[in-house]
Each structure stands twice: as structure tokens, then as C-alpha cells.
Amino acid sequence: MKYKPYPKYKPSGIEWIRDIPEEWNVLRLKYKISLDPSKNEVLKIISLDDDVTFLPMAYVTEGGDINDENEKKLEDVFSGYTYFRDNDVVVAKITPCFENGKGALIKGMKNSIGFGTAEFFVLRSKSLDVKYLFYLTKSDYFRKIGEASMKGAAGQKRIPDSFIKDFKIGFPEQIEQKRIANYLDKKTTEIDGLIHKIESAIAKLREYRSSLITAAVTGKIDVRLEK
Numbered sequence: 001m002k003y004k005p006y007p008k009y010k011p012s013g014i015e016w017i018r019d020i021p022e023e024w025n026v027l028r029l030k031y032k033i034s035l036d037p038s039k040n041e042v043l044k045i046i047s048l049d050d051d052v053t054f055l056p057m058a059y060v061t062e063g064g065d066i067n068d069e070n071e072k073k074l075e076d077v078f079s080g081y082t083y084f085r086d087n088d089v090v091v092a093k094i095t096p097c098f099e100n101g102k103g104a105l106i107k108g109m110k111n112s113i114g115f116g117t118a119e120f121f122v123l124r125s126k127s128l129d130v131k132y133l134f135y136l137t138k139s140d141y142f143r144k145i146g147e148a149s150m151k152g153a154a155g156q157k158r159i160p161d162s163f164i165k166d167f168k169i170g171f172p173e174q175i176e177q178k179r180i181a182n183y184l185d186k187k188t189t190e191i192d193g194l195i196h197k198i199e200s201a202i203a204k205l206r207e208y209r210s211s212l213i214t215a216a217v218t219g220k221i222d223v224r225l226e227k
Contacts, residue, residue, distance in 0.1 A: 094157070
């Protein structure tokens with residue numbers, strides 16, 4: 001697919017990306033986010049008896065959707081689970097969930113607070129548009145570099161903290177980040193709609209295939225008359 005480029009580019013110094021738009025600046029991600037913020041801040045907002053959303057890994061999809069219907073008391077999840085709040089971005093750290101793209105932009109948590117599996121990284125924006133940050137974590141570049149940095153035994157490999165902190169990419173100004181995020185919202189919605197139509201058509205064809213076989217082998221079709 002042919003894309004319309006920016007007017008001018010400059011070398012990024014990053015092998016995987018090469019040139020970036022002239023106005024963008026290369027920085028490590030740690031200067032733009034806080035990683036895994038302290039859960040102690042929650043106690044200044046709600047009490048241990050209040051409900052929060054609980055998200056196991058299975059409740060977060062590869063596409064970024066979340067099932068936010070599961071609630072628990074804060075005191076039941078405060079220890080041993082990962083804390084996040086609305087407008088944080090969560091990213092799976094373990095294989096194969098990371099490679100499959102499990103992660104989400106957190107929205108709609110009970111009392112704006114959520115806890116989940118310890119296999120999430122939590123990225124909180126300091127100076128990034130949160131949707132732009134979410135899409136950044138969905139990019140092939142982020143996933144391929146992250147996969148190459150994994151450590152541990154086969155089947156239990158994890159992304160190290162250093163990958164998130166030291167991840168380098170060119171960043172536009174916030175107004176351009178928002179413009180990019182809005183563009184991706186529109187285009188990914190269109191693509192998801194097309195995927196749904198194609199999947200529905202495939203499902204109908206499979207149903208027709210099955211019914212055709214059943215009709216033929218049970219004598220409902222005189223195949224001598226069919227072409």
C-alpha cells in the first residue's frame with residue numbers, strides 16, 4: 001500500500017526505522033512514561049473495602065478489548081496483583097501473550113481503578129497522548145524489538161523492564177500524536193468492519209458446505225441432475 005509521506009525526513013540513528021520526519025525527536029520511552037506506578041497511591045483515593053475491576057490475562061484481547069465486568073474488593077487484590085487506572089496502557093510481558101499483542105488502553109474501571117495479572121507491564125503517560133502510546137505498543141517495531149529482548153526458559157520467556165525503559169523511537173509533538181491516534185482510530189475501525197464482514201461470509205460458506213454434504217449423502221439431492 002502506498003502512503004503519503006511527510007515533506008522532509010532526517011536520519012533517526014535507529015537501524016529498524018532509519019529516517020523519521022524532520023520535526024520528530026528520538027527519545028527513550030522512559031522519558032515519556034512512568035513504568036509500573038506504585039499501588040500505594042490507590043489508598044489515597046479509595047478504601048480497602050471499595051470495589052475495583054479485576055482483569056486476568058484472559059480478559060484482555062489481542063485487539064485491545066477488555067472485559068471489565070469482573071469486580072473484587074481492593075483488599076482482596078492489593079497484594080500480588082498489578083495495579084493500573086483509567087488511561088494507563090497495559091502490555092503483556094510473558095510469551096506468547098506479548099508476541100500475540102495482548103494489551104489495552106485502560107478505560108471504564110470500577111472507581112477508575114483496576115488490578116490484574118502480575119504478567120502485565122503498566123505504562124502511564126507523562127507527556128504522550130494515551131491513544132498514541134497504546135498504538136505504539138501495538139506496532140510491529142515494538143513487538144519485534146521486544147521479542148528479541150526476551151529472557152528466560154522456553155515457554156516462560158518474559159520482556160525485561162529495560163526493554164520498555166530503553167525502547168527508542170521518534171516522537172512527534174502532542175498535537176501530531178493526537179492526529180495520528182485519531183487517524184488510526186478511524187482506519188482500524190474500518191478494517192475491523194471489513195474483517196467482520198469477511199468472517200461472516202466465511203461462516204455462511206462453511207455452513208452451506210456442511211449442509212450441502214449432509215443433503216447429498218442423505219439423498220436430498222439428485223446429483224445426477226446437478227452440474
